[in-house]
Amino acid sequence: MSDTVKLTIDHMDVEVPRGTTVLEAARELGLRIPTLCHLEGVHQQGVCRVCVVELEGRPNLLASCVLEAANGMRVRTNSMRVLRARNTVFELMLSDHHKDCLGCDRNTDCELQELAMHLGVDAERFAEDLAAPRMLDISSQSLVRDSGKCILCRRCVSVCEQVQTVGTIGVQERGSASSVAPAFVGLGDAVCVNCGQCAAVCPVNAIFERDHVHPVEEAIIDPAKHVVVQTAPAIRAAIGETQGMPAGSLVTGQLVTALKMMGFDAVFDTNWSADLTILEEGMELLARLKRAVADGDSSVALPMMTSCSPGWVKFLEHFYPDLTDNLSTAKSPQQMLGTVIKTYYAQNLGLQPEDIVVVSVMPCTAKKFEASRPEMTDSGVRDVDYVVTTRELGRMIRKNGLDFANLPAGEFDDPLGRSSGAADIFANSGGVMEAALRTVHEVVTGRELPFANLHVTDLMDIEGVREVAVTFEDVTEDYSWLEGVTAKLAVTSGLGNARELMDRVSSGQAEYHFIEVMGCPGGCIGGGGQPRPTTDAVRRQRFAAICAEDEGKPLRKSHENPLIDRIYADFLGEPNSHKAHELLHTHYVARDAY
Amino acid sequence: MTPGNPLKIAAQGCHCEELSEEQKFERLDEILAIYREQPGSLINCLYVAQTIFGHLPDPVLAHVARRLGVPTARVTGVASFYSFFSRQPRGRHTIKVCLGTACYVRGGREIMEVLVRDLGIKAGETTEDGQYTLEVVRCVGACALAPVVLGDDETFRRVRPTKVSEILARFAPSATPSAAPAPVKEVV
Numbered sequence: 001m002s003d004t005v006k007l008t009i010d011h012m013d014v015e016v017p018r019g020t021t022v023l024e025a026a027r028e029l030g031l032r033i034p035t036l037c038h039l040e041g042v043h044q045q046g047v048c049r050v051c052v053v054e055l056e057g058r059p060n061l062l063a064s065c066v067l068e069a070a071n072g073m074r075v076r077t078n079s080m081r082v083l084r085a086r087n088t089v090f091e092l093m094l095s096d097h098h099k100d101c102l103g104c105d106r107n108t109d110c111e112l113q114e115l116a117m118h119l120g121v122d123a124e125r126f127a128e129d130l131a132a133p134r135m136l137d138i139s140s141q142s143l144v145r146d147s148g149k150c151i152l153c154r155r156c157v158s159v160c161e162q163v164q165t166v167g168t169i170g171v172q173e174r175g176s177a178s179s180v181a182p183a184f185v186g187l188g189d190a191v192c193v194n195c196g197q198c199a200a201v202c203p204v205n206a207i208f209e210r211d212h213v214h215p216v217e218e219a220i221i222d223p224a225k226h227v228v229v230q231t232a233p234a235i236r237a238a239i240g241e242t243q244g245m246p247a248g249s250l251v252t253g254q255l256v257t258a259l260k261m262m263g264f265d266a267v268f269d270t271n272w273s274a275d276l277t278i279l280e281e282g283m284e285l286l287a288r289l290k291r292a293v294a295d296g297d298s299s300v301a302l303p304m305m306t307s308c309s310p311g312w313v314k315f316l317e318h319f320y321p322d323l324t325d326n327l328s329t330a331k332s333p334q335q336m337l338g339t340v341i342k343t344y345y346a347q348n349l350g351l352q353p354e355d356i357v358v359v360s361v362m363p364c365t366a367k368k369f370e371a372s373r374p375e376m377t378d379s380g381v382r383d384v385d386y387v388v389t390t391r392e393l394g395r396m397i398r399k400n401g402l403d404f405a406n407l408p409a410g411e412f413d414d415p416l417g418r419s420s421g422a423a424d425i426f427a428n429s430g431g432v433m434e435a436a437l438r439t440v441h442e443v444v445t446g447r448e449l450p451f452a453n454l455h456v457t458d459l460m461d462i463e464g465v466r467e468v469a470v471t472f473e474d475v476t477e478d479y480s481w482l483e484g485v486t487a488k489l490a491v492t493s494g495l496g497n498a499r500e501l502m503d504r505v506s507s508g509q510a511e512y513h514f515i516e517v518m519g520c521p522g523g524c525i526g527g528g529g530q531p532r533p534t535t536d537a538v539r540r541q542r543f544a545a546i547c548a549e550d551e552g553k554p555l556r557k558s559h560e561n562p563l564i565d566r567i568y569a570d571f572l573g574e575p576n577s578h579k580a581h582e583l584l585h586t587h588y589v590a591r592d593a594y
Numbered sequence: 595m596t597p598g599n600p601l602k603i604a605a606q607g608c609h610c611e612e613l614s615e616e617q618k619f620e621r622l623d624e625i626l627a628i629y630r631e632q633p634g635s636l637i638n639c640l641y642v643a644q645t646i647f648g649h650l651p652d653p654v655l656a657h658v659a660r661r662l663g664v665p666t667a668r669v670t671g672v673a674s675f676y677s678f679f680s681r682q683p684r685g686r687h688t689i690k691v692c693l694g695t696a697c698y699v700r701g702g703r704e705i706m707e708v709l710v711r712d713l714g715i716k717a718g719e720t721t722e723d724g725q726y727t728l729e730v731v732r733c734v735g736a737c738a739l740a741p742v743v744l745g746d747d748e749t750f751r752r753v754r755p756t757k758v759s760e761i762l763a764r765f766a767p768s769a770t771p772s773a774a775p776a777p778v779k780e781v782v
């Protein structure tokens with residue numbers, strides 16, 4: 001059997017590999033069949049029927065996105081019958097969509113608008129027939145659902161159930177009563193991990209992040225408030241996309257300047273607390289290993305798992321509540337910095353924690369939930385007040401009229417602004433593990449991590465589960481118990497991958513010492529709050545930008561950051577000290593999965 | 595006890611009305627245990643659950659999800675998609691009015707109007723005393739007998755609006771009115 005098939009599309013011959021869809025074959029010919037629900041790698045179900053084509057010999061029109069090309073097919077994509085059907089399907093969809101576009105956050109960034117332009121639909125043929133009542137679900141700290149905008153394309157259902165294996169939302173009822181919703185309750189009470197992948201793939205404004213822009217704007221103009229902003233590692237490699245720059249643009253300096261021009265009183269870097277996280281989490285790992293290896297204590301919870309990703313943390317709390325002791329107790333960098341700002345920094349400035357408003361810019365919708373967790377109040381008040389996503393910051397930059405790409409480069413403020421390259425790679429899947437190894441290996445052996453350019457081979461990537469083993473040799477006297485010990489490590493991203501890994505861990509099929517999981521595919525660079533679209537190609541471009549930022553730093557290891565030394569000397573004592581535990585560590589809860 | 599064909603067992607008069615809530619969940623669990631290992635059996639499981647509980651209250655749907663390891667939103671999605679599943683308590687008797695083409699033109703619509711008026715409920719609803727559930731069906735394949743009304747498994751042919759009260763009387767409540775059922779709580 002030949003590996004290719006030959007067919008005709010709009011009178012043109014084309015030869016494509018077997019298994020290619022007609023939609024893809026048409027692209028080979030430079031023909032763009034319009035699509036709406038189709039999203040490569042996430043949702044390929046032929047639900048919306050916008051991509052229908054005519055196939056000679058078949059009485060009905062077929063969805064080209066799920067039609068496999070076959071030898072001898074004669075396909076028409078532009079016959080009058082196809083064009084009429086396509087437009088009717090689209091206009092019916094429009095008739096159920098609330099078209100208050102001016103007040104919509106997706107205005108000019110809406111796949112429905114884009115398609116209307118493409119199809120030449122400029123008038124409303126069907127009178128508004130809004131079958132189901134509009135329902136706004138504001139129960140979640142992270143996400144809002146607006147059924148009035150939903151066009152039932154089901155991308156969100158696919159990404160939630162198939163990619164993330166969470167299954168929070170599904171299509172309920174049928175026909176004109178259909179809606180995408182959780183089982184019995186609002187998102188805030190459902191089994192939802194707040195990862196926001198649904199919002200990242202939504203073509204319209206039916207699922208989106210809960211707005212924190214307005215309260216931030218109010219805080220900035222309030223003279224009584226000292227408003228501090230922190231930006232996550234992944235923002236610098238993505239925010240440019242919201243301002244028309246290509247994916248992978250590294251814009252750290254412009255980002256800082258933009259935030260200063262907006263009126264924030266101080267611009268800090270979540271990278272700084274990523275370095276702090278490595279000290280706390282790295283020492284915690286060594287303490288757990290010591291108890292297991294040197295003391296033979298079998299009760300110690302290994303493998304230790306990273307706790308930076310709040311979507312992943314809540315996933316574990318819901319689906320593997322028996323494994324929550326394995327999570328590092330170290331808070332995420334966002335929460336560490338929030339606490340440090342409202343304690344250490346507040347003291348230095350003679351301010352009370354309630355005088356300070358901490359805003360964080362995150363690639364993540366789950367960070368909004370994390371900031372609202374009742375545990376996250378170690379400064380006496382809420383440690384992080386508001387969390388805006390990359391997309392929300394993009395809107396703020398536009399509202400402020402900033403010509404972002406041409407802004408001069410600014411510098412983060414001291415004392416919480418400088419960081420090592422190890423902190424940058426927190427944005428990439430595998431980065432937290434690599435950053436931890438750079439420090440732990442050097443602490444244990446006194447020598448640098450033995451890999452070219454400090455990158456552990458095959459550790460950072462956007463796909464699958466990666467395993468690495470690192471053997472500690474010629475260790476220093478303090479760590480003699482680690483001599484010759486091989487640490488088994490695993491890294492993954494995306495909760496479907498995490499589920500596979502956790503099933504193997506909880507059944508005892510796989511034994512590791514340390515596991516890094518990030519909830520979103522590719523890590524934070526592919527977070528649910530990042531600019532749309534986030535395809536694998538875009539993920540790789542942001543990934544590369546983050547690696548470039550790391551490699552361009554004079555300091556590449558967290559323990560070399562002098563400002564981290566300073567906070568331990570001035571305030572915390574040493575890593576995992578009593579005070580560090582009080583302020584920088586947290587605990588987790590078991591949750592139901594149904 | 596190892597049940598045989600679960601669907602058969604569930605369908606054979608299980609006298610479920612006489613079972614306590616706990617016993618109903620036990621019975622359901624026996625059958626869910628069989629289906630747990632067979633992907634794609636959600637509809638069968640919901641059918642069994644509806645046979646045991648009479649309808650599919652939320653705690654039963656959550657229980658099916660838990661035992662099968664399927665997301666709750668998918669379970670409620672399936673339960674709300676198929677018209678033969680009911681998430682509301684059903685009456686002791688189901689009155690179905692055929693509104694297929696033949697029955698419709700021969701007066702099915704008037705029959706429906708009388709039933710809606712006399713029972714004080716709309717199609718798809720159940721009377722407050724839990725006696726009747728009223729439903730629409732689209733053709734039962736007995737067009738020669740149009741218009742047709744089904745009372746449980748009994749077929750009434752060439753029904754005139756004036757005959758509706760007679761049909762209802764056949765399914766009238768017994769002398770002792772039963773109390774409204776208590777809401778179901780999941781037994782894990």
